[in-house]
Amino acid sequence: MSTVDAASAKASQARRNYSFLFALTLLGLLVLLWVVLAIATPNFMSDKNISNLLRQGSMIAILAVGQTFVIITAGIDLSVGAVVGFTTVIIALLINAGVPVWLSILITLLVGLGIGLFHGFGITKMGLPPFIITLATLTSLRGIGLLITNGSTISIENDDFTAFATKDFLGIPSLFWMVILVAVPAYIFLNHTRWGRYLFAVGSNPESARLSGVRVNAVIYLAYALSSLFAAFVGVLLATRIGIGNATQAEGWELQAIASTVIGGSSLFGAVGSVHGPLIGAFILATINNGANLLNVNSFWQRIITGGLIIVIVYFDQLRRRGR
Amino acid sequence: MSTVDAASAKASQARRNYSFLFALTLLGLLVLLWVVLAIATPNFMSDKNISNLLRQGSMIAILAVGQTFVIITAGIDLSVGAVVGFTTVIIALLINAGVPVWLSILITLLVGLGIGLFHGFGITKMGLPPFIITLATLTSLRGIGLLITNGSTISIENDDFTAFATKDFLGIPSLFWMVILVAVPAYIFLNHTRWGRYLFAVGSNPESARLSGVRVNAVIYLAYALSSLFAAFVGVLLATRIGIGNATQAEGWELQAIASTVIGGSSLFGAVGSVHGPLIGAFILATINNGANLLNVNSFWQRIITGGLIIVIVYFDQLRRRGR
Amino acid sequence: PAAAEEVTIPIIVKDTTSFYWQIVLAGARAAGKDLGVNVPELGAQSEADINGQITILENAVAGKPAAVVIAPTEFKALGKPIDEAAKSVPIIGIDSAADSKAFTSFLTTDNVEGGRVAARGLAAAIKAKTGKEAGDVALITALPGVGSLDQRAKGFKEELAKYPELKLVADKVADGQATTGLNITTDLLTANPNLVGVFASNLIMAQGAGQAIAENKVADKVALIGFDNDDKLVGFLKDGTIAALVVQDPYRMGYDGVKTALAASKKEKVEAFVDTGANLITKANMDEAKNAALLNPKVK
């Protein structure tokens, strides 16, 4: 036995180092990108550009964290992009209607929450596949938003609100502070609360979770509610950044969010995921675009390179994992 | 034991009736839509509109069948839309370069095949999740296509080729004949050949398939090769239909194809799928759009309705299944 | 390095994937060559991607250029970012306006005017086909939430109102796909037997609509007006599938944009506002030198 114990001790040791290493690896790849770019173009490391970069990655990062909760339960939320666009309209209308900003934000977040609960309902009570119910809301929400605005754009008449996105605090852009504001509780929630554990349990084997007394349906409601809530929050941030409400905004952001999550090491088959992963994933994508712009890469090449880099990065990540 | 024997016999019996019934149900929903529309607008049942409808549904239908092969293996192919757009460019260039049409088509299909094989390689050899590798090609292919065309549209200088899409044969539009041309072999392949069966086996339990000596990797290559091949074929059809090569075309068609497949009863967790399902699914979506146009429904309402109907249809389908 | 000495003037368009903007970029490229200026060609991937364009503007300014030429994708949204950018470099606006006083100079086609031109052209074409300015007409917009397209629709409807006999029976918004434009037009033809005119308000929609007109062989009954141009549309114009094209002068916008920017960066006096105009080109006048030049810009 003792031999096994010794061995096992080493094993778990290794595994712990590993998961640490993996996080590091992705971070490493991000840092690598930065170093390369810093050498390639003088402007990259300028404070101005770094804060641009942080601003540009923030919104997808937050979406990706929300998406991760859903993906851990082996689900998927295609609606987040549409929710972002839709909520920019909601908050624009509220603010222009003279509702106090804090209240407008609160209501907008509640709208997001409602959408998420509807997804939960569709999945648990109506038995719809997550892909379908969220695809349906994706389609419908854009329609509703366009209907409300009659396809036009609502300019937000409140400069304090629209100024927020450009503000800095301690030299760090306000938008990035919002990422921190979301990520820290998200991390605690996922890794240090029972509901976090339940997300994994449901994603791994709902039947076993259920027979262990986990309220599986409640967990699913929770996951989708959080995803939509985060999306609504991003909607608020986007509204401050572009100063308008427009239902067609954030098109395709769901794919970027899912990509960030998967790049960050989550499995679409559930039960695997973290909070730091999607954050790093999102900023890897943001860095690629930012760098390409600074290097004045032709925007067509930019797409090609993005695709290629996604493959390379995830491939290296795979290698690490096999290394287990 | 005889009781159990009987029991299970009944069970499978039931299931067979069921799958028949289910096909009927979806078809029923489609017919229902048609009846409603026929009553709502005189123009709907006109030969002209029916053949328009058949034309409009054809391309997504073919994509959906290809997608089904992938989904049965518990995979997903996000690249099909991009492949369609990309291949319109390829065939446009070839034909304008004076390459004989048959040869141009052949080369285009081979290009599609190559893309599919690349996906197979990424998944089996590089260990990338299907979502990631196909998302990456989606991004890159559009880039390459735009680079080749410098963002412009190539108008195809060959009237026989571009005339094809508008032709009829036995009063049925040529495009719909293409659906039949694809669906019949696809049906035989999926239900009456060992490779078709292996698709299900791999989707159901790859380990078990492997233990039985099934070459799992080969099966995966096959699924993605077929999906991309079908997409390339749709690219050819699209080129004949709109008479241009343009890399940005067919954007979002991957989601429509996946939706059709899932509406058609496939499970994104694999091992469940048919050929008739996605076909019906695709024509349900086509009917919704065609009907909305005829009834001159506001474009924004159209989106809302589409989303709603998707939920309703899949919900009823779920009910049937629970009825099992 | 080398880039540091030579003057850099990035040009930011709305959507690099559309041919129209490629012409603008071509003009800018030519100006760059003629004036010995380095002209990075930037732009979002879709005209609806406002956040994308803001991001690109931020990045461009971070590159410390001599000036920036930009086609603001949304009036209000780009206002603040442009004010912000203008603090460090001169900003030259092209094609569309933005909610900012900070532009050093401004070269634009008025898209509302473009819509009006289309309406007049449509009325004329209908008269030519049916002998009277009467009947049902339809408007097809490529994408919702795109400033320039909304302005064209606005202008088109305002002007159309001046023709009491012309009834706008359908105002469709597609998803940016030629195939969708084709399907919509086909269905409109089915649904409205006495449809006499269609305005497809951008390149891709015109391609789809044109295909539908050709497919249903109704060119003699239904007048189609397109916006912007490429080989395909010129082909349609030649064979009469399309009655007329509203054509702006994107090449000049690009060229003069960069030229003006260079001047501005050297603190020279520049024209504050230039209208590059929108022209109606029909089969009849397409061979006039000016129009011929507009119809085949020197892109490559």
Place this chain on the structure above:
Amino acid sequence: MSATHLATPEAAPLASGDIILELRDLEKRYGPVLALKPASLAFRRGEIHAIVGENGAGKSTLIKLLTGVIPRTSGDIRWNGKSVSLATPQEAIDHGINAVHQEVMLCRHLSVAANIFLGDETVRFGLLQKRDMVRAAQAILDDMGFQLPAAAQLDSLTIGQQQLIATARAAKRGTKFLIFDEPTAYLTRQEAAQLFTLIRRLKAEGVTIVYISHRMEEIFELADRVSVLRDGQMVGTRDIAATDDNELVALMINRTIEQIYHKEQIPFGETLIEARHLSGKGFSDVSLSIRRGEIVGLYGLIGAGRSEFALSLFGRNPKTAGEILWKGKPVSITNERKAIDLGIALAPESRRDQGLNLNLPIGLNLNLPIYERLTKGFVISSGEEARRADKQIRDLSIKTPSRRSLASSMSGGNQQKIVIGKWLNHGADLFIFDEPTVGVDVGTKAEIYRLFAALLKEGAGILLISSYLPEVYELADTLHVFRSGRLVGSNPFHGASHEEVLAEAIGV
């Protein structure tokens, strides 16, 4: 025709006794875990060779190596004297090496026939001959004496039935070397008997059989020779005639256990639960009650409806009629939480489908029912979480590197321990154990039975569902017998003989 299905003719005539397969210093590592220490062993043609060992001893690992499922770390395998790589399952199959694995390895979405012929379908003109295959599959099943429908969908069968299908699939091909990894774990006596007949027949046809089991009596009934594994170490091979179970157990666990079935008479307390004329999916009109300090046994054939009964006591399946009294008061147990809150615990029948979150850490599996308790304020107290997990791992001697390793990396028996451990962790008044000792080694079995006694002492009651008659027979204070969904007999402790109980179960 039957014979051709069972073994290729050329395999039959060969002189038995010579070496067909030999291992030389075969070794397997999983990272730092040495699952199989360098082992050497020779299998004779046409013999039935049993392999025994504790949970986690390395039996399944050995099998997986022989069938090309996992690559060996080092060592040599010789097939008919020639060294073979056995890199892929296909290669093993081509040699004629087949196995029935411990975890049923089938495609539940496919039909029985499709599963049996997976990998070598009957094809004509490139088209599957489905009818022929169903017919052939049915012939194989009938011929093996398994009365199962070849046309049925696999997931319409119970685990036990699926195990038989897996057997049929492995035995069908031109098998020369056939391995069974705990084949009877989910089988009832009748089915086990059928299986033994089949095995003897295969032996007569010259097929070499490797037979892994934790049930001693089976070893002695079947095997010619037996080899013992301990901690991945091959510790000896015996002729069956020259050994007895005491010696084997001693070799396996390095100590002797005086008596496996540990039973103390404990005075019964209040009635915990009482089912009155309860009906539901799979069973109907069942009345029984369980008192504190009592073990109530449910025996029956597979598919008799015991699990379904248990599941509706636990609130997983709705009852269609009848009522449940908890401590005398009528209760409606509409979901699992209600059951758990009342004080009912269920260790379900299928560890993979119902019992475990395979791709999650052992610790999480063990603590899943008690996270509510582990939560201090808003967050989980990680110290407490670790302590609870490690305690169970120690108490049940679950063999694992750490609570962090995934449940999927556990050996079959150790997985079973986790399923039970999670409820010991939680605690309850009434424990429902559905097939609790499936795949559990003798030593651990004894521990589990002793643990039952401990639970009873603490005043708990136990509902023990088992298809393994000796177990329920020796442990149950009251032994109820199920037949096709009905309770057909109730016997006090040792109130009826094995044969009588069996008769009740079969209904003769």
